[in-house]
Amino acid sequence: MKKADKVAYDKDYAAAKKDGKPFFPYAIYKDTIIAGLAILVVIVLAITVRVEMGEPVNPASTDFLPRPDWYFYFAFELLKIFANQNALTPVIMATFMVPNILIILLVIWPFIDRGPERRIWKRPFAMGTAVLVISGLCYLTFLGASTPEGIAKGETLPLTGLDAAASAGEAVYLANGCSSCHMIKGVGAPGPGPELTNEGAKGWDNAKMVQWMKVPVAPMPSFASLPPEDLENLSTFLNGLGTKYK
Amino acid sequence: MTTKDIGPKNPVEQGVTQVVDFVDERSGVKNSGRWLMFRNIPAGTSWFQTLGFTAMALFGMQAITGIILAMYYKPDPNTAFGSIAHITNEVTWGWMVRGMHKWGASVMIVIVFLHMGRVFIWGAYKYPRELTWVTGAMLLLMTMFMGLTGYLLVWDQKAYWATVVAVNIFASAPILGPYIGDILRAGPEFGPDTLSRFYSIHMLLIPGGIATFIGLHLYFIIRLGISEPPWAKRALRVQRDEEDARRKAARNREAGLKGSVSFPPAWVDDEQEVKR
Structure with a gap:
């Protein structure tokens, strides 16, 4: 903003203040009513939608659904968008680049948009940004709220040609909640992890897969707590997906 | 006959007044509190x-x-x-x-x-x-x-x-x-x-x-201070400049001087604008 604009604004605001009303009671009564309503909403929600107890933590059992609270659904959905890791959309976009760009934009915004104009329809750039960010966040939150959480108990994978080791591996896969992040032939959550239908096409050997299970790339948690034979069977199963087991 | 204000008679009230005055004497809380609560905010809030x-x-x-x-x-x-x-x-x-x-x-x-x-x-x-x-x-x-x-x-x-x-x-x-x-x-x-x-x-x-x-x-x-809504009655300078330009252009058109005469930019007569 130019010096003249600042001087003009200060003068205008001083005049507005001079013709204004005292904070008490003209502003405070509105504040009190709206804040009171918000707290009333909280109380009504607390009474009508009771909090429930979940399953107690068991770090050894990995049968879990890693779902954040609703206000982080957008971040969770970003992970899904960038889940299938390749050179063009690495997962670091969702875990680091996009969130940090948004945070930096948020903090420095007043130093980007500095013109004296305040009328809504005369600020197309700012309003365009607002519409883009707000609709994006709402859409991702809605997606996060409406996607199914993995598979139902007792559901199996539509695969054929499984041998004994692969069947054991499939059981490990199903028992440890892998399908709450990965999809195989349309079964399981579509992310945040990549789809595994053709995992075997990568041509990994079991040692490499076991090592991955123990020290995976974030955000996937480590499965080092599983027994070695389970990890071995799981690796056999995964390394044959799309090639031996279809 | 002039009367002298000797404060409240009720001893409880007296005590409270004394404590408040004691704190105020040292902190100036009465004045700043009054300023905080009764400071003006723009009327259109x-x-x-x-x-x-x-x-x-x-x-x-x-x-x-x-x-x-x-x-x-x-x-x-x-x-x-x-x-x-x-x-x-x-x-x-x-x-x-x-x-x-x-x-x-x-x-x-x-x-x-x-x-x-x-x-x-x-x-x-x-x-x-x-x-x-x-x-x-x-x-x-x-x-x-x-x-x-x-x-x-x-x-x-x-x-x-x-x-x-x-x-x-x-x-x-x-x-x-x-x-x-x-x-x-x-x-x-x-x-x-x-x-x-x-x-x-x-x-x-x-x-x-x-x-x-x-x-x-x-x-x-x-x-x-709290900002004014963008629809506040008091127009901002950018808006006044626009209106001034429109008025001057209209005036020029009426005088048959279509755009050939430049006029001083609006901020030159800022003083008059604020009064308006």
Whole structure:
């Protein structure tokens, strides 16, 4: 903003203040009513939608659904968008680049948009940004709220040609909640992890897969707590997906 | 005959007046309080401008319900889940306080986002209120981080594994990531100290930060005053310049001088404009 604009604004605001009303009671009564309503909403929600107890933590059992609270659904959905890791959309976009760009934009915004104009329809750039960010966040939150959480108990994978080791591996896969992040032939959550239908096409050997299970790339948690034979069977199963087991 | 004011006769009233006067003599609280409450704000202040106060009120509610929950909660992996069950099922009104704290977090996040949206759409972050926006952005980030750290404290499977994934995401950041991960987990793995670390961050570190930044935010708001709605009757300079230009162009057209005469820019007669 130019010096003249600042001087003009200060003068205008001083005049507005001079013709204004005292904070008490003209502003405070509105504040009190709206804040009171918000707290009333909280109380009504607390009474009508009771909090429930979940399953107690068991770090050894990995049968879990890693779902954040609703206000982080957008971040969770970003992970899904960038889940299938390749050179063009690495997962670091969702875990680091996009969130940090948004945070930096948020903090420095007043130093980007500095013109004296305040009328809504005369600020197309700012309003365009607002519409883009707000609709994006709402859409991702809605997606996060409406996607199914993995598979139902007792559901199996539509695969054929499984041998004994692969069947054991499939059981490990199903028992440890892998399908709450990965999809195989349309079964399981579509992310945040990549789809595994053709995992075997990568041509990994079991040692490499076991090592991955123990020290995976974030955000996937480590499965080092599983027994070695389970990890071995799981690796056999995964390394044959799309090639031996279809 | 003139009367002399000897103050209230009631000894209780007298005592209170004396205490207030004693404090006022040393702190000047009467004057500054009067200034704070009765300072002028622009007359057109709107209902949309109540959201910041509402967010602050909800923070207060979260603090009070949080203090009550902390009286019963045990931040230890072996007892945390049991203490939450105790609060929910046995403590008088415990389910209510826990429910208010949980729903209060969601409502607070909604209100904070609405507040930010209002400031953004109105352009209220512009000169001279840039730093008010920056402190507000910090408050938004800290509020989100409150949600993240509080989620783990209920110590159920969903919260535990969601937090494992979230901390993995922090730890995967380049350069500083591994250190941030270690700081959050209190070590390379989720261990017995992780829960108490999250508890400490959730109830001491971030609330302290939020209180500090609410103080800064309020300082800027009180010092700079609350902005006017963009539809305020008093037109801003840009708008007056536009109208002036339109009027002059019309005048020029009438005089048959279509655009051939330049006129002095509007800010030259700023003084007259303010009077208008």
